[in-house]
Amino acid sequence: MTSSRRASLALLSGLSLATALTACTAQADAGTADQANDSGYADGTYQATGNYESPAGKETIDVSVTLDGGVVSAVDVTPQATNPTSKTWQTAFASGVSDEVVGRSIDDVELDAVSGASLTTEGFTAALDEIAADARG
Template identity: 35%
Template sequence: MRLPTGRAALAASAAATVMLLTAACGGDTEATADEASDPAATSDAPAADPNATFQDGTYQASGTYGNPGGQSSIDVTMTIADNTVTDLKLEPGASGTSLQYQKQFIGGAADEVVGKKLGEINVSKVSGSSLTSTGFNIALEQIQKDATA
């Protein structure tokens, strides 16, 4: 079946765009997917009630998320005092390009979280890593549940 001229041009343009993105990222589809995602993208985890009361303490949770290379996870440890995050530790659970993105995320996440009220946090893209935030927000939601007074 022959496509009309307009559709053929559109199809060729789309194919060329995919080829350019792949070439620009050295053929690494994971980098293409992470870099091309919407900078405002967030996970499905909603922020908790900003007026919620949380118990002081240190909480740990893991968030697993999918990426073009498979599954990755990130371990999150937060210390909370007076409803505010006072300390954040992150441990990567990825390899290859995903690990590189997780390291970028880990390098910038504390600036987005420490000093903020636990009920107001919902992290999106940090330091060029948008998929890692999905795993982080899954762990954050569990920590918020665990710390609910």
């Protein structure tokens, strides 16, 4: 998947928290790391499983990070928690937040379908027209 830079940054802060949580017992292994670059980090997909003690007991979280040109291009957090509260906190790491979105014209994007607010049905439009006519009296 593609995520925006803003989303990636938001995620990184979440990730550092995840790392802090996992620091005691994390078993990290670099997956498919290969190319080096200026960032000092080799590109590739890294996966780690962390264990930590929550108030509800021992919990586990899986995190996968993809580096491309030294930049995080994808982050995947797979909650493994069994306790609902822990699961809620773990999934919170996996949301992106944006101050605004920049819509694109439907003509510029190749689409099979569009989803949004249900299109106004004919009956609904007719009813609104009737009210407008009444209002004009």
